[in-house]
Amino acid sequence: MNSSDFILTPWESKGDIDYTRLVERFGLNVISDDIRRQVADAAGEDHFLLRRKIFFSHRDLDVILHSYQNGPGFFLYTGRGPSGNTHIGHLIPWMFAQWLQSRFGATMYFQLTDDEKFYRDSKLSLDDTYNLALQNARDFAALGFDPDKTHILINSQHINTLYPLAAQAAKKINYSNTKASFGFGNDTNIGMIFYTALQSAPCFLEKRPVLIPLGVDQDPHFRLTRDIAPVLRYPKPALIHNIMIPSLTGSSSKMSASSENSAVYTTDTAKQIRQKINKYAYSGGQESVAKHRQLGGDTQSDVSFLYLWMFFEPNDSKINQIKEEYESGSMLSGELKQILIESMVTYMERHQNRRESVNIKEFMFDETEYKNKMRR
């Protein structure tokens, strides 16, 4: 691997991601000012994740807007592979998805792929990943989704609905396609090879266009889905991609749910959050206070700043002030960390309360209800 090379697949992230090259490599459409304005107009308000280009690229977002304004509307779909507790890297696209639901009144299907993580990780049993899925589901539901319009599917539990849809997709995807998209080889297990069909399946839950807010690493799955959707007489799923969220220890690699100190989890206590940020959060500050006062900090690589930028400080004037002060050297790395910690602790305490009190049953996909709805 060349030093400037990077790898990004749904299961691997290596090297510094060069987004300009990623856009080329994946064939993505960068979100233009024009389409961002159109989204804001249709939504009735702007969203800071779009403004700050955390959601930076798309496929067919214009088709979704057109269907919303002139057609049958659209539904939302996103998901999570339950390999561990939820971390703030997951909350970012979900928060954005919740905003989309609230502004556009869209039905949301949320898929927890317990089978995928079971296939992928030799140490995890299907019971393990299922139990993690139930925990992850609470985090998702706690974000304010409308229970009447939100349906959480767990692959192993809702396979009755998902398998016939996955089968339609699987018939149109051959081994070559998965080799090219995911780098599979002779030693890849057949669960993993089939799995992409199950990630495609929710796109076919309704005959209307679907918009999928997701991390850009998941794009290869849906490139396959987009290739086959017209053959199955469904609209191509539209995508809106967020950049990868940096791990606690550095901005270059993707945050991982399986490495304890690389992330802040929604289950962390205030004390743990304080410790993690103080101890592990990669700092863009200078080696000494004197040097920092003189040269200022680097907001491009400072993880505390990036977390505020990407999630915890939606207010533009506040984040710009922090940026200015940190870059000018008037704000020290420790002070920046305190701002993040305060914001994070407040957020997590509120989130944890919601997480405990949420009635998860209200959100679980109901096969009978779905069948009746589809019959109408």
Place this chain on the structure above:
Amino acid sequence: MNSSDFILTPWESKGDIDYTRLVERFGLNVISDDIRRQVADAAGEDHFLLRRKIFFSHRDLDVILHSYQNGPGFFLYTGRGPSGNTHIGHLIPWMFAQWLQSRFGATMYFQLTDDEKFYRDSKLSLDDTYNLALQNARDFAALGFDPDKTHILINSQHINTLYPLAAQAAKKINYSNTKASFGFGNDTNIGMIFYTALQSAPCFLEKRPVLIPLGVDQDPHFRLTRDIAPVLRYPKPALIHNIMIPSLTGSSSKMSASSENSAVYTTDTAKQIRQKINKYAYSGGQESVAKHRQLGGDTQSDVSFLYLWMFFEPNDSKINQIKEEYESGSMLSGELKQILIESMVTYMERHQNRRESVNIKEFMFDETEYKNKMRR
């Protein structure tokens, strides 16, 4: 392909099958006189399909007998890919399975793989194969299975139970394994690649040993299952194989459910049966009556004789008399065909009555009942 070469996989049958070479190639155990006697002793009677070596090879049949006599017993599992109507090639192993159930009191799981046939055949929809599965299920149930001990699973309908078991298998089978077992390649769709895991799944419905009566073409699936069963802490599935049933038009290739004139179906009328046998049944007789009287007929290749031998004439002295008369030339090809037609028409009329009157619901796999039973 060398003229003496042949291909036999679950989806392809080419050339004349040389069973001596197949035994070597697949690594099968020919059923010895000794083990045949043991089966008869345990069952309390002999079966003509064993005596006539239609069931000719096995894997771990001795383990099953031991478990029946000294251990936790065993259960039965077999299945069918619903690509068309049921033909007599299917009835042979099912009839034998019914005998096994009645003699050994064993629970039977019967799997209808509507997904497999959907993956395999570009012209069939999942609705098509599901509807065929329901038809095939009637034929199976009509053979006299005990409804209390017989559970029919249709993959697309009982995937809730089957998928978690298939997932355990799929995690242990890689692409190389399926390539080696089935000759899969880059253009194989990922449904087909995954499918073998679903055919394995019923082996894991109970923790006891399972005996699978099946056509020898299906052996590759279960070689894979046998490799992984110990890893999943299940007994290796035991197999008892029947030879391929000749198609109407010749003894060399396997009967196919998708070619109208290559088989007699359980849905054929008496008139259709008469026409098919008279017109298409490959005859081992001589070109002229004079020559036939002189040289006699060839019972090795005569399809009418073979159908009587394999299914319609279980009585040894009767079949031996027919053999003698046909080989000596005293019985003509047309006379032999009349014997088969009479026997077939009688059988089919009775079968069709049973088929119509059978209460298929009594036989369908009940997930709740299964879960409760497993909990005990």
